[in-house]
Amino acid sequence: MMEGTGFEGLALGQDLPDSQDSFAELWGNVFVFSSVSPPLLNLPLAHHNVWQDGNMEALLPEGFDEKLFEFPPEVSTADGVTPPASTVPVTSDHPGEFGFQLRFQKSGTAKSVTSTYSEILNKLYCQLAKTSLIEVLVTKELPTGALLRATAVYKKSDHVAEVVRRCPHHQKEDAADHSSHLIRVEGSQRAQYFEDPNTKRQSVTVPYELPQLGTEMTTILLSFMCNSSCMGGMNRRPILTILTLETPEGLVLGRRCFEVRVCACPGRDRKSEEIKSKTQIGTKQTTKRKNPAPTPNTSEKKAKSASSAEEEDKDVFVLRVRGRERYEWLKKIHDGLELLDRERLSKPTVSVKHEAAAPSGGKRLLRSDSE
Structure with missing residues (x-):
């Protein structure tokens, strides 16, 4: 700031006398500024006459302010400033x-x-x-x-x-x-x-x-x-x-x-x-529990179907029926089915194969023309 303005009677860059004087003493001795227009100093309108008369001493403060060149305290972002909102x-x-x-x-x-x-x-x-x-x-x-x-x-x-x-x-x-x-x-x-x-x-x-x-x-x-x-x-x-x-x-x-x-x-x-x-949650749980099994062969399907039928016959189910008459009808149907199952189990199934008897002596049978 001194280089831009300068002081009368003090050359720029010149060392202070004896190099021991304080700046407060220098401020008390030097108070005449070079030609600076009033707007640069932001002077009030009432002081323009004082500026034109050249009485600059009246515009200067009476004493040296020791806190003139102190920087304002830094404001902590954590204490006084609201943090920016996230995008x-x-x-x-x-x-x-x-x-x-x-x-x-x-x-x-x-x-x-x-x-x-x-x-x-x-x-x-x-x-x-x-x-x-x-x-x-x-x-x-x-x-x-x-x-x-x-x-x-x-x-x-x-x-x-x-x-x-x-x-x-x-x-x-x-x-x-x-x-x-x-x-x-x-x-x-x-x-x-x-x-x-x-x-x-x-x-x-x-x-x-x-x-x-x-x-x-x-x-x-x-x-x-x-x-x-x-x-x-x-x-x-x-x-x-x-x-x-x-x-x-x-x-x-x-x-x-x-x-x-x-x-x-x-x-x-x-x-x-x-x-x-709730429906979506139940569907997801059912899908997770199901483990897809490999597709069996035709013979395996038949064997499994026969064994599953036998296993299903062994299962017992309870049916609730409303009304005595309906119960009697269903009971007759049930008794008839039970009787058929007992008769089927009592008669063993015999498979008969119709084959021609082989001739004795290893000779082949002669077929007639009609055959």
């Missing part, structure tokens, strides 16, 4: 050191329910703009100012890079400032809505509240402001909701993830998807 959010559960867990309100699959949760599928079914109660549990005290953040992402890898937003139709009908946000926190005036400047992903935060007396959990109210089937929005693409427990600086303390389906009849859809899931 692809993590969807795996992580309770963390605080044992972060979620509980959902228990409700059946009746048609009248507005929100229901399936433990089998880890999936929440809810109606449009209807409140879903979610209970938050931790095992020990959280840091001061901890908050909960809810973010929606697409489940399939083909769409995970896209941002989950509401459809244009529902956005147009909503007059709120955060009308494009799919997830909304109800019942709290301290909820804040964010959009990441890099990824454009939207999220909503709410401060964590301590459990009330006699309870061990904190309840938050979430509502989803668009149907899963809305064109221009989710468009029948499955979504996941990531609920993270964070510090005010953005450090993640725990993470929980669950699937969400926004539909007109949550109870019906939950019931049908659970039945479908």
Whole structure:
């Protein structure tokens, strides 16, 4: 800076006299600057007259500020700056050191329910703009100012890079400032809505509240402001909701993830998807248990069929019959079959082969012309 401005009476690069004077003493002796226009010094308008009169001493500070050339303290990224959001959010559960867990309100699959949760599928079914109660549990005290953040992402890898937003139709009908946000926190005036400047992903935060007396959990109210089937929005693409427990600086303390389906009849859809899931699981297990055997030969098939028939005859089955008359008829049929089996076993089967008798003396029989 001295080379760009210079001081009168002091040549550039000249050593200080005696090389013992401090810079504070030099500052007190040198106060006349070379010709510099006022805008470069950012002087107030009231000081322009002082500059034109040449009374520069009035513009200088009374004493030397020892902290003039000290650098400002470095800001720690861990203490004061929110870490950047990842491009692809993590969807795996992580309770963390605080044992972060979620509980959902228990409700059946009746048609009248507005929100229901399936433990089998880890999936929440809810109606449009209807409140879903979610209970938050931790095992020990959280840091001061901890908050909960809810973010929606697409489940399939083909769409995970896209941002989950509401459809244009529902956005147009909503007059709120955060009308494009799919997830909304109800019942709290301290909820804040964010959009990441890099990824454009939207999220909503709410401060964590301590459990009330006699309870061990904190309840938050979430509502989803668009149907899963809305064109221009989710468009029948499955979504996941990531609920993270964070510090005010953005450090993640725990993470929980669950699937969400926004539909007109949550109870019906939950019931049908659970039945479908159980059927698929049973089919897979049956397929794994079956071991395909090699195809046997024709002779082996006949032998196995005969032996299997004998084995099946030895098996005993119980048949329940309703009504005495029907029982008597079936009993007569059964007795007749048993009698036939006994007669067949009592008569041994003899195979007779019709062969011509060989002539004595080794002579061949002469065949007649008629033969």
